[in-house]
Amino acid sequence: MxxxxxxxxxxxxxxxxxxxxxxxxxxxxxxxxxxxxxxxxxxxxxxxxxxxxxxxxxxxxxxxxxxxxxRAISLDEAIEILEVRIGLEGLCAAKTAEGLTDAEAAEFEGLRAAMLAAVDEGDLVEYARLHQRLDARVRELSRHATAAGVLARLYAQSIRYHFKLASKPARAKVSLLEHVAIVDAILARDPDAAERAVRAHLLSVIDALRDLAA
Amino acid sequence: MxxxxxxxxxxxxxxxxxxxxxxxxxxxxxxxxxxxxxxxxxxxxxxxxxxxxxxxxxxxxxxxxxxxxxRAISLDEAIEILEVRIGLEGLCAAKTAEGLTDAEAAEFEGLRAAMLAAVDEGDLVEYARLHQRLDARVRELSRHATAAGVLARLYAQSIRYHFKLASKPARAKVSLLEHVAIVDAILARDPDAAERAVRAHLLSVIDALRDLAA
DNA sequence: TCATCCAAAATCGTTGACAATTTCTACCCC
DNA sequence: GGGGTAGAAATTGTCAACGATTTTGGATGA
Incomplete structure (x- = not known):
């Protein structure tokens, strides 16, 4: 065959x-x-x-x-998508924190270290790759097929705006701190804290997007 | 033409x-x-x-x-859908509360009165119709096309479970109180309270669904 | 009896052609 | 010259037929 x-x-x-x-x-x-x-x-x-x-x-x-x-995604639509992502990624982060295995914890620790190193070296491309991988793993490990499916679609739609943000060096430092907070909450196996950390991060992304347009 | x-x-x-x-x-x-x-x-x-x-x-x-x-939607999937709906309908309710006009407020007051009357008279079918209409109006008035679109899809998928729940008379009284709380929060133009009320309601639906299966 | 294999039926995937609709263009009339 | 109109071109919507894949049923042999 x-x-x-x-x-x-x-x-x-x-x-x-x-x-x-x-x-x-x-x-x-x-x-x-x-x-x-x-x-x-x-x-x-x-x-x-x-x-x-x-x-x-x-x-x-x-x-x-x-x-x-x-389809042209307007800035308003991109913000709408981020607002929806708050609910969905928050849910995924909470579920991931809840059911975290030791092996998964080790993987997240590795990602956290790699992200810190990448930003320290000013390697924005590598950092973008890493934090996308972090997001993807959180979605997968949440074992929430419904949320993951919706998120995958939304992500593809707004990809253009991801590029725009990722190219701003000043943004990386803020983004890094927020992602570290997310990882920390997941490692602490604290669902509520993980959800709050995700929410804080995405609200910050919304602000950054608004600034970008102004 | x-x-x-x-x-x-x-x-x-x-x-x-x-x-x-x-x-x-x-x-x-x-x-x-x-x-x-x-x-x-x-x-x-x-x-x-x-x-x-x-x-x-x-x-x-x-x-x-x-x-x-x-496609057969399993109970687990139905619960996943409800979990996603928490984030999305919470968002819609908050947005609706935020931008509520006086005309819209009057409409919600009418719906609230009608729901109370329907349950008082034991008319479960009418109550189901009314609270679906309430949900739909909250989605529409949120003016959040992204969330509304995702919700419409999820709703069609889980419709079978809606029927099952709607046919339980004891459920209506609980559901009514929760919906009244949602309307009250929206009428108070309090986004956070509206989001919390929606979350409480959907968590209660998840519990009811689990009981139904047991 | 049971597993295995093979042919036939059922069903889906793909193609090219035709019909219906929209868009463009040249023309005419005012 | 401007606006409207008929016809042509471009594009999408629908169809029937052909080829590929999967499933079914039965024959065969151990």
Whole structure:
């Protein structure tokens, strides 16, 4: 049996999603089915399916009989997404703190040390990678499929704003302290403190985003 | 122009969704494209698109090369959904309390009176209708499209459990008090109190659901 | 009896073509 | 010259057919 090639459909969806997230297609740019069909050498129906899927993820906007376009996330929407994330990531952090195993605790200690080192060395890219990994692990270890699923979607939508924030050096120091507080609360196995720490962090991100716009 | 007939695609999606929510198709029942195609007299491609859409809403489960089935929401999942709703509905209630106009306040006072009357008369069906309307209005008036969108999806998924709870007469009295508390907090234009009231209510629903299973 | 294998049926995935709708363009009339 | 209009071009929506994959049922042999 040849190494189980993934369905074309799923593959095309991923390719288009990556292209959007990477910024190959500008916000509000029209996505014409026939063009994508040629670009990715897939049938138009396959592309159509992919666009449908991406529309449900919030990355693409579909107007009946008028085609698809890359959905532009406004600053207001980005803030809305962060507000929703307060509730969801707070929940995940609390659950993670509640059910933390010793092995998981060790992993978080490692991440905390690595984040501190990265910021100390001024390596913003590495720090961004690490704190994304921290967020992802908190979501996974919460074992809360519903919250994790919703968060994954929201995250993809607002990725553009993540880049903008991550490029501000002054932001890293604030962000670091907040993330350390989150890790500390989880390591203390204190669900309430973890939820509060997440809330504080995301409120701070909202403020930073507002400043960025002003 | 003739009253803008909706696209067949959207119509079929709605029909299948209603059939699932109404319970015409049992959980885990296989949904065969060819059969649905005949039932709704639409092409298989249209049905396929509809199933894809419903899968993204969480109502249908799609296994690659193995077809679609009505997704069965386990009790654990229903509880997860309620946990997520705490964060989201709490947010909506806070926003609604924050920006409440006098006209909206009058509407909530009317709903509160109607709910009290319905439970007093033992009309459980009317009470269920009213408190669903209350929830919906809180979502709408929060003007938080992101939270409202996520909530709409989660609500459709867990509708089966709503029915189960709504049919317990003893539950109505508890539920009524909690909803009155929510309305009171909103009318007082106190965001924090509204969020706490929503949290208390949903935690109580989680308990009730656990009892139901035991 | 039971496990194994193979063929046939059922079902999904993909494609190309056609129909319906929207958008663009050139033209005409005022 | 401006505005509206008919027709053409571009694009999406729908369909039926073909190919690929999975499941089913029964025949075979130990």
């Amino acid at each position: 040849p190494a189980a090639a993934p369905a074309v459909e799923a593959r095309v969806t991923d390719l288009i999603r990556e292209a959007i997230v990477r910024g190959d297609y500008a916000p509000n740019q029209r996505l014409i089915e026939a063009d994508l069909s040629e670009s990715f050498s897939a049938s138009r129906a396959t592309v159509r399916t992919a666009l449908l899927e991406l529309a449900s993820e919030g990355l693409v906007e579909r107007l009946p009989n008028k085609g698809s376009r890359v | 003739p009253a803008a007939a909706p696209a067949v695609e959207a119509r079929v999606t709605d029909l299948i969704r209603e059939a699932i929510v109404r319970g015409d198709y049992a959980p885990n029942q296989r949904l065969i494209e060819a059969d649905l195609s005949e039932s709704f007299s639409a092409s298989r491609a249209t049905v396929r698109t509809a199933l894809l859409e419903l899968a993204s809403e969480g109502l249908v489960e799609r296994l690659p090369n193995k077809g679609s089935r009505v």
